[in-house]
Amino acid sequence: MKISGTGSALPKQVVTNDMLSQFLDTSDEWIKTRTGVSSRFVISDEKLEDLAAEAAEKALKDAGIKAEDLDFIICSNVVNEYITPQLSCIIQGAIGATCPCIDINCACAGFIHAVEMAEAFYQAGKVRNVLIVCAEEPTRMTDWSDRRTCVLFGDGAGAAVLTPGDNIKSVKLSASSATEKLWQYRTLQPTPYITKDEMDVPLQMMGQDVFKFAVTAASKDITRALNDSQIAASDVDYYLLHQANIRIINAIQNYLEQPADKFPTNVENHGNSSSSCCPILLDECNRKGMFKKGDKIAMSAFGAGFVSGALVMEW
Ligand code: UT7
Secondary structure, X not given: XXXXXXXXXXXXXXXXXXXXXXXXXXXXXXXXXXXXXXXXXXXXXOOHHHHHHHHHHHHHHHHOOOXXXXXXXXXXXXXXXXXXXXXXXXXXXXXXXXXXXXXXXXXXXXXHHHHHHHHHHHHOOOOOOEEEEEEEOHHHOOOOOOOOOHHHEOOEEEEEEEXXXXXXXXXXXXXXXXXXXXXXXXXXXXXXXXXXXXXXXXXXXXXXXXXXXXXXXXXXXXXXXXXXXXXXXXXXXXXXXXXXXXXXXXHHHHHHOOOHHHOOOOHHHHOEOHHHHHHHHHXXXXXXXXXXXXXXXXXXXXXXXXXXXXXXXXX
C-alpha cells in the first residue's frame, strides 16, 4: 500500500510548563531538560471522537478519496469516554463511510500495528483503501497531582489513508510482556458476586525502565525493518519516531549514527499523545511539503505492554 493522505486535529487548550508549575512541584526547566516538552494540547470541552472524525476527513481530502470508497477503518485508541461502541464505528458514521471497522489498542505503537494490519489485508486481496485513525486522550489517564506522569502527555488525533501501491517496504512488530512497568487499572460495575479487591489507579510508570526499553526496542525494530527492506540507515531521508521524550529520540539517532535533521520532532509543543504522535508528526511534515516522491521514511513507536514496531516506506 502507500500513504496517499494525512490529517490531524488538536484540542484548542494549550498548557505550558509554566501553567503546570502553578499547581505542581515542577518547573519549565526540569520538564524541558528531561523531556524536551514546552507545551501540550489538552482536551477541555472537545470530544475525542470529534477530533478523530476531523483528522479522518482531512486525510480523506488530502488523498482525494471519498468516505464511501473506503474498504476498512482501523482506529487505534487506548481510552475514550465510550467503552462501547468502538471509536472506529463512531468515526465511520461521522464521516459517512459504510465499510467494516475495528479498534485496536497497542498503546503508543498503534499506528505501526495498524499499518501492518492494513498491508496484510491488502496483500490478502481483501481491501484497496484503508483509513487509519489514531485518537488519544492520555491526559485523562494520569493523576494531575503526579508530576512524574501528567507533565509528559498531550491529546490529539492523527489519520492516514492507505491506497494500492508497493510503498510499504517492511513492517516489524514486537512484544515483551512487562505489565508492571506502565499500567492503569479501572474499576468495572460491581456485581453481587465480585469478591476480589478492585482499584481505580491512574497511569503508573517506571520511567527509567520504560526509557531503556524504548531506546533498545526502537533501535532493534528500525534495524530489522531496514535490513528486511535492504535499505541502509544512511539512505533513509526521514526518521519519524514516537514523540515521548527528546532524549529517547536523541539516543536512537545516536545509535543509528544519522544526522539530527533527518529526525523531525514536535514533542516540544505536543508532548506524548500516545499512538497519535506518529500520524500527527507525519501530517505536519506532509503539510509543510517536506516529503518528495521516492523519499524513504522510517517510523517507529513503543508503548505499554511492552509493544513496539517500526516500518520503512517510500513516499
Ligand atoms: O509512550 C511511552 C511512555 N513513556 C515514556 O516513554 C517515558 C520514558 N521515561 C522518561 O521519559 C523519563 O524516565 C521521565 C521523563 C519520565 C523521567 O525522567 P528521568 O530523568 O528518568 O527522571 P527520574 O524519574 O529519575 O527522576 C529524577 C528526579 C526525581 O527526584 P529525586 O528522587 O531525584 O529527588 C523525581 O522525583 O526528578 C523528580 N521529578 C520531577 N521534578 C520536577 C520527576 N518528575 C518531575 C517533574 N518536575 N515533573
